[in-house]
Amino acid sequence: MMTFFPVPYKDELLYSVLARYHIRSGNVSNKATQKDIYGTDSITAIMDLPSHISRIMENLPVGHHYTPEYLITNHTLYPFYSAFLPSEHATKVKESMIGDKGGSIYNKIGLMASSIKLYQYFKFCPQCVEEDLYNLGELYWHRIHQIPGVLVCLEHKMPLYDSQVSIRGYNKHDYRLATIENCRINTSDLQYSDNIMEKAINIAEDIEFLLNNKMKNKRSDWFRVQYLSKLKELGFANVNGKIKQKELLNSFLDFYEHGFLEKLQSDIGNNNNWLSDMLWRKNRTSHPIRHLLFIRFLGISISDLFNKKIEYKPFGDKPWPCLNPVADHYLRPVITDIEIEYGAESKGPIGLFRCDCGYVYLRTGPDHEEKDRYKLTKVKNFGSVWETKLEELTNKRFSLRDTARQLQVDPATVKKYAKKLGLKTYWTKRGQEEKKRTNTIEQCSVINNKEKNRRDWLNLRKQYPIKSKTELRQVNNRVFTWLYRNDRDWLNQNSPRLKSTIHDSHRVNWGDRDEGILEIVKVAITEMLSIDGKPKRITVSSIGSMLGIRPLLEKHLDKLPKTKEYMVEHTEGIRDFQVRRLQWAVQELREEGQDLSLWRIYRKAGIRENFQKELQEEAIKLVAKENDLYPCVDK
Incomplete structure (x- = not known):
């Protein structure tokens, strides 16, 4: 039994608390410390997800205020690893940590099959070391620094370094304390580009949020449904849920550099496409880091991911306006019934809107601004209100055009529905007379145009007697086109003959x-x-x-x-042109203030992947030359 228990520091690992107990207890052997803590000397010292918490509780000093829930939530990595698990799985993991079944924890949480491994050594922040020593008189292992995927200290915005203490130590029963001696910087200063530093800080902030906020566990398909809704909104999936895999993967790799993904053990290649597995393989457990990478790419906050159901709304929120021009609620938001389908031709969503007045219309989406809500692509059903108005206008003997204007349709639609409803109309005879009169006017117009265009063509021939038919056409294409379409025989008879091109080269x-x-x-x-x-x-x-x-x-x-x-x-040649494109890309990126990463240069220059290896040496020379010209820029 323990006669005292060190008060845990802010975000301190339980492992670190027990290491401080070992030093302060004065125990010479690890076994003596194990018996104090657990009542036995055969328990393995685990950094991230320790078990046998109930034994620790039994051996704490009398009058302590600690609970298993408190220690697990605040001083282990359980909140991070369990956040994306279904509730029943997360509960079983916690029960295993409290009990004596520590061997099953990694299987239950999915870490045994994960390609993301723990760091080899405990990590530390040099600035934290100085401050802890000054404020506390001792060092401790910070919990967030040990999570795979955390590259920087959030408090000091600086890279983390490897200590000399192995996470999987040589003595599996040994608790190793953080000290000045084992937290020395033995490597050259770590430096990340601004781009990598920004993304590393973002990921660390999300991890800190998971550690310090209890998230309600969701069912296994919750996250996949959330992601799919967002993919539809961003255009990476259609209404039916079909994902544009190649486009999504390319955009994801453009958002994150390969180098950054490698540091987080999450690069994507032919043999490791974890993004596809996460989206297409149901009931598959993905590492939390990969969820965090994806939601940052999609622009979803952690809070919204867990607490707000993301719905794909290409046409915004209901209600929608009725576009029936003769209804008393015209343009008012009264429609709540909508069906969304995928348009094979438009390659986008199509909304089918139904109003109680019977008016049903289609429009293609998605909406980009408020005025899009009032666009109409096609009317599927005009409804009883519209048809009643058509009958009323017909009975009042309005003209066809006036009727069409008031109903906001074309005359052909008016005729179609008047016939369909069996309405008696008077405009048919007048329409035939108007058509006859129109045909007569058109015939006169054709005659007049024929005479005028014939005169113009003959004048062209007189004005340019040596020009060919093609050359005359270039002089006045309007006259030629009219005659070609309406008076072709006359045009052929009154055009210059084709010139022979034989033996013409000597001229x-x-x-x-x-x-x-x-x-x-x-x-x-x-x-x-x-x-x-x-x-x-x-x-x-x-x-x-x-x-x-x-x-x-x-x-x-x-x-x-x-x-x-x-x-x-x-x-x-192709290579010379590619080199010139590389030179242009380097200059453009420098003027834009962006770092000269090879992938960024290739993308800017438009160099295909199969040529990149061949041009790598040339690209490196250009970057080196550019950095020599601007020595103040960090290489």
Whole structure:
């Protein structure tokens, strides 16, 4: 039995409290300390999820105020590991920690099958060491510092270092205390990029939240449903729940650097796609770190994840407005009945809105702003109120256009529903007369246009007697197009005959043409090299397209020897172009103030993965050169 018990410090591991007891008790052997604590000398010293808590309670000094719940919640890693477990599993783990079944804890919590392992050594923050020694006169093992995935001290915003104390020590019954001697920095100063430091702090903050706030355990599929709703909202899944796997994975890897994921033992590769397992394999236990990585990516707070049911609402909250233009509640939010489907053509959600007035309409989503709620894609059913209004307007002998205007539909829809409802209309005869009159006017218009366009075409021929039919078309395309569509036989009879192109090459002075083209090619290449924005590869085709002479360059370059020689010297192969893109990307990232990580450079330059290894040496040289130009920038 223990004659005293050290008061636990803030966020101190129970392991550390027992280590302080061992030192203060004056016990020479570990077995003596074990008998004081547990009443036996065969209990293994566990850092994260210790068992036999009930034995500790039995051997505490008389009058203590501690409970198993208090020690487990405040001085073990149970709150972190149990947060994402179903309630029944979490309860069994806690019961095993209180009792003598410590061997089953790691299986129940899913750590035996996890690829994330405990740190090899206890971690410490140098600043915490100084402050603990000054304020307390001794050191202790901080609980949050020992959690896999915590890279930094939240209080001091600095990296954590390995101590000389192994978490799985050589003597499994030994409790090792944190001391000045075993908490020395033996490696060079750790430094993380701003990007990694920011993400490491975010993850540590989420872990601290789990440690200090009791989260209500959820059923096994809760988190998967929450994630799926958010994925729909972000466009990574459709309404039916089909996830765009490749797009999601690429975005996730863009959000987190490979280096950062490796530090958290959570990188994603061909043989370890834990993200897919977490989303698609039901009832699979995922490590809490990976849940935290994913919710940060999705933009979900821990509090909302546990306490707020995330629902996919592409059309916002009910009620929605009725868009029946003849209803007395027009545009008022009265609709509460909605069905959401996936639109195969629109590749997005489609909402089916039903109003009590019978008006049913569709619209595609999702909504991006308030005015989107008043858009209408298609009316599925006009309803009795609308049909009654149609009958009323018909009986009052309103014109077809006035009726359509008041009902906010086109005349064809009015006719369709008037026929469907068996309504007697008077506008049919007048409509036929109007159509006949319209046809007569159109026929006169065609005759007048034919005479005018024929005159214009003959005038073109007189004005440009040596131009071909194609050249005349370029002069006045409007006249040519009208005649081609409406008076083609006359056009063919009154157009210049096709010129023979046989033996025509002797009339081209290729020497003069070569000189002229060479000059404009030089200007074009200079412009392409100095253009703002992402570089464009300099090829015969790209130069020709820019100048509008691509067919000439591709078919007759051999007849332009000077131009050809210049272009051979200045056009780019694939590798030369890729190097120029890398140079551009490095300059752009430097101007944007971003760090020159290779993955960031490749992405900015648009270098495909199969070329990255080949260009790695060139990219490293560019980064080194850039850092030499800016020595004040942290390398």
